[in-house]
Amino acid sequence: MIMEKGFVENGFIIDLSTAQNTTQLVFELSSIMEHPDVKGKQICLKLGNLDLKQSQLLSIKALIESMNASIAFIDTESEQTEASAVSLGIIVSKVSENENAQIIQPQKFSDADEEKVIVKEEETKTVEVSADMDMPSGPVETAEGVEDIYDEMSTEELSEVIPSESFDRTDFGAFAANEGLLPNEETSKYILLDTGNVLPEGIEENSDSTGSMPTLYLNQTLRSGQTVSYEGNVLIVGDAHPGSEIVAGGDITVWGILGGIAHAGSNGNVSAKVRALKLNAIQLRIAGLYARRNDTLNVPYVQKSNEFTPEEALIENGKIVIYKKLRRD
Amino acid sequence: MTGRVIVITSGKGGVGKTTTSANIGTALAKAGYKVVLIDTDLGLRNLDLLLGLENRIVYTIVDVIEERCKLKQALVKDKKNPNLSLLAAAQTRDKTAVNAEQLKEICNTLKEKNDFVLVDCPAGIEQGFQNAVAGASEAIVVTTPEMSAIRDADRIIGLLATKEEITSTKLLLNRVRPNLIKSNEMMSVDDVVGILEIPLVGIIPEDTGIITSTNKGEPIVNDEDALAGKAYRNVAQRILGEEVPFLDLDEPKGIVAKIKNAFAKLKAKV
Numbered sequence: 001m002i003m004e005k006g007f008v009e010n011g012f013i014i015d016l017s018t019a020q021n022t023t024q025l026v027f028e029l030s031s032i033m034e035h036p037d038v039k040g041k042q043i044c045l046k047l048g049n050l051d052l053k054q055s056q057l058l059s060i061k062a063l064i065e066s067m068n069a070s071i072a073f074i075d076t077e078s079e080q081t082e083a084s085a086v087s088l089g090i091i092v093s094k095v096s097e098n099e100n101a102q103i104i105q106p107q108k109f110s111d112a113d114e115e116k117v118i119v120k121e122e123e124t125k126t127v128e129v130s131a132d133m134d135m136p137s138g139p140v141e142t143a144e145g146v147e148d149i150y151d152e153m154s155t156e157e158l159s160e161v162i163p164s165e166s167f168d169r170t171d172f173g174a175f176a177a178n179e180g181l182l183p184n185e186e187t188s189k190y191i192l193l194d195t196g197n198v199l200p201e202g203i204e205e206n207s208d209s210t211g212s213m214p215t216l217y218l219n220q221t222l223r224s225g226q227t228v229s230y231e232g233n234v235l236i237v238g239d240a241h242p243g244s245e246i247v248a249g250g251d252i253t254v255w256g257i258l259g260g261i262a263h264a265g266s267n268g269n270v271s272a273k274v275r276a277l278k279l280n281a282i283q284l285r286i287a288g289l290y291a292r293r294n295d296t297l298n299v300p301y302v303q304k305s306n307e308f309t310p311e312e313a314l315i316e317n318g319k320i321v322i323y324k325k326l327r328r329d
Numbered sequence: 330m331t332g333r334v335i336v337i338t339s340g341k342g343g344v345g346k347t348t349t350s351a352n353i354g355t356a357l358a359k360a361g362y363k364v365v366l367i368d369t370d371l372g373l374r375n376l377d378l379l380l381g382l383e384n385r386i387v388y389t390i391v392d393v394i395e396e397r398c399k400l401k402q403a404l405v406k407d408k409k410n411p412n413l414s415l416l417a418a419a420q421t422r423d424k425t426a427v428n429a430e431q432l433k434e435i436c437n438t439l440k441e442k443n444d445f446v447l448v449d450c451p452a453g454i455e456q457g458f459q460n461a462v463a464g465a466s467e468a469i470v471v472t473t474p475e476m477s478a479i480r481d482a483d484r485i486i487g488l489l490a491t492k493e494e495i496t497s498t499k500l501l502l503n504r505v506r507p508n509l510i511k512s513n514e515m516m517s518v519d520d521v522v523g524i525l526e527i528p529l530v531g532i533i534p535e536d537t538g539i540i541t542s543t544n545k546g547e548p549i550v551n552d553e554d555a556l557a558g559k560a561y562r563n564v565a566q567r568i569l570g571e572e573v574p575f576l577d578l579d580e581p582k583g584i585v586a587k588i589k590n591a592f593a594k595l596k597a598k599v
């Protein structure tokens with residue numbers, strides 16, 4: 001990522017005009033948006049001649065707003081994109097020649113060529129697993145709005161465009177430090193309960209691969225009082241309401257809003273993960289570590305939303321940390 | 330130490346048992362007493378939400394009974410007041426997971442180390458009610474000034490009278506709206522006390538602040554300005570044996586109201 005120093009009142013220009021397709025664009029934008037400096041800022045998006053449908057632009061807007069930033073205006077060459085923007089009330093304008101704002105621009109996409117092969121392999125693997133899990137390819141009813149970002153992405157396309165640098169571990173690490181379980185009560189989303197290690201007697205800590213465990217696939221809403229308990233992984237397509245409880249020997253994945261208790265790696269598996277399109281669990285438990293949602297986020301009623309910021313929780317150095325998006329090892 | 334075990338019950342659902350438990354418990358704890366609240370509404374627990382403690386619950390009363398943890402481990406300390414703790418109900422189980430004998434034992438253990446054990450009872454007169462009442466020696470019956478709630482309260486008072494262990498049964502009238510009483514659209518306090526014939530321990534006004542306080546997980550007694558908060562603080566003081574006049578809910582009052590007020594006070598002392 002090249003950052004050219006400049007200045008502007010509380011704003012940035014993000015230049016995505018070199019993106020060749022929407023997938024590339026969304027991906028680049030999301031990794032740029034993770035930069036802490038971008039938070040809370042006014043953003044001007046340079047979109048070049050890429051054609052964006054209204055739904056796609058809406059998803060992009062949601063992505064930016066989910067990082068507490070907002071779109072000041074967009075600069076586009078495409079009539080289609082312009083029409084989409086107008087229909088969404090987004091201002092269309094031109095970045096002036098002598099604009100002083102800081103320009104953020106992804107490295108030329110072709111630079112990632114070398115890495116393509118490796119990425120491709122990883123992605124293929126992932127796709128296979130998804131197929132096993134019966135992931136529906138069509139729009140998901142309970143998660144309206146989400147499909148927009150993905151609807152134009154064939155998996156093949158996806159495997160080609162992800163620049164490997166976007167998976168830079170140190171970047172994510174820094175992010176996790178901001179979002180994860182730090183002792184700071186003010187800023188942590190989750191705070192460890194001082195229950196000590198709550199593994200039942202006779203159960204030993206392990207880090208068996210969750211990838212080889214069987215998976216329970218559920219396409220339903222989990223309501224208050226309902227429990228799902230399974231020795232392997234649990235995949236729920238739908239929301240898990242507050243008051244519900246999911247206990248899995250392996251990973252827990254909720255394609256929807258996770259609002260209840262989620263206990264992954266319940267047999268002591270410290271490599272288990274909890275992931276959700278919206279991670280709002282009242283309590284996160286992985287193996288013997290229990291964490292509560294910060295009181296400042298304590299909303300006892302179900303808060304439904306069509307805006308999603310997928311997150312993944314896992315144990316790192318004896319703490320539960322949260323990543324803003326899926327990580328590939 | 331032998332603390333007092335008080336069950337908060339009603340017969341009818343939604344009249345304010347849980348709200349009352351949370352508020353009286355908080356008020357007593359603020360007054361310096363050690364208090365444990367027990368939620369016995371298995372499968373429909375709420376008390377943790379009202380106190381904003383849901384995210385801290387690891388063990389529930391069912392875990393205690395089924396010996397997955399010690400009683401002490403299951404007590405969740407209040408965020409603000411270390412004198413107050415909660416024994417939560419299990420959300421994923423039903424009433425049959427607990428029996429009266431087990432609840433009685435828990436109450437007996439808890440009252441040795443606490444000044445007050447308040448038991449939030451589920452609606453109905455079946456097992457949940459029988460469980461909740463089992464360890465108690467006092468009862469507060471919550472009702473609203475509605476015929477159906479009063480009818481159910483009457484039924485509960487009758488059932489409580491058959492329990493030897495219950496030595497005191499008092500009435501808490503909730504969601505009172507002075508305006509409606511004035512325009513004869515709501516039964517007055519005296520009407521209700523007249524029907525139920527048990528001493529009054531509190532009159533709580535209808536207060537929209539209760540809804541916001543529930544959503545925030547913060548009992549309204551913590552709000553110094555709220556009228557309902559004041560009313561609940563007064564209930565706590567009465568439980569502690571003090572004589573506190575009933576709140577004047579109807580600000581500009583006439584001589585009739587004064588007499589009524591005095592009447593209610595008189596009844597309360599019976």
Ligand SMILES: Nc1ncnc2c1ncn2[C@@H]1O[C@H](COP(=O)(O)OP(=O)(O)O)[C@@H](O)[C@H]1O
Nearest residue numbers: 342343344345346347348504534535536539540
């Ligand atoms: N005095 C009051 N003013 C306004 N709303 C009240 C009052 N008391 C209770 N409520 C509301 O009534 C509903 C039921 O109260 P709750 O305490 O849960 O009843 P119960 O435990 O008897 O079922 C809740 O939504 C609560 O906010």
Ligand SMILES: [Mg+2]
Nearest residue numbers: 346347370375
């Ligand atoms: Mg209740």
